[in-house]
Amino acid sequence: MSAASEYFRSKLEFEIDVLGAYEQLTGGHCVLVDTRRHASWEHGHVPGALHLPTALIPAQAHVLIPAGTPVVVYSWGPGCNGSTFAALALAELGYPVKEMIGGIEYWIRNGLPLESAAGVASQSTDPLVTTD
Structure with a gap:
């Protein structure tokens, strides 16, 4: 096996796309953790997600998440590596x-639900995103 194939195989073991995360969350197979700051959480977050900013993970993860529980982390998007730091901490x-x-x-x-003070709502699917 080439170094490139080993790298990508390993990478895929530790990543999940949003539709896979949605399936894991709704199936009760993981705890989904929003690692963003409080203001970002307030703007909107995944319904059912746990808010645990990256800086608080070392002190609070063991209190909020039972040991051995599968965890999926997220932050803002592709231009942000906050979830990478959170995944490392966990x-x-x-x-x-x-x-x-x-x-x-x-x-x-992808048109998945978002929760805020106004309630839970979904937006139209971005036509540039393929969800099929």
């Missing part, structure tokens, strides 16, 4: 963790 604490690629940006663009 992995270092021993959690099985995956990073939701595309973040909440692609969650929204």
Whole structure:
């Protein structure tokens, strides 16, 4: 096996796309963790997600998430590596963790539900995003 194929095989073990994360969350197979700051959480977040900003993971993860629970983390989107830092912090604490690629940006663009103070709503699917 080439170094490139080993790299990509390994990478895929630790990433999940938004539709896969949606399936895992709705099936009760993971805890979905929003790693963004409070203001971003307030603008809108995935319904059912746990808000645990990256900086608080070392002190609070063990209180909020039972040991051994599969975790999927997300932050803003492809231009943000906040979820990578969060995934590393959780992995270092021993959690099985995956990073939701595309973040909440692609969650929204795929027309999946978003929760805010106004309630839960979905937007139209972005025509540039293929969900089939």
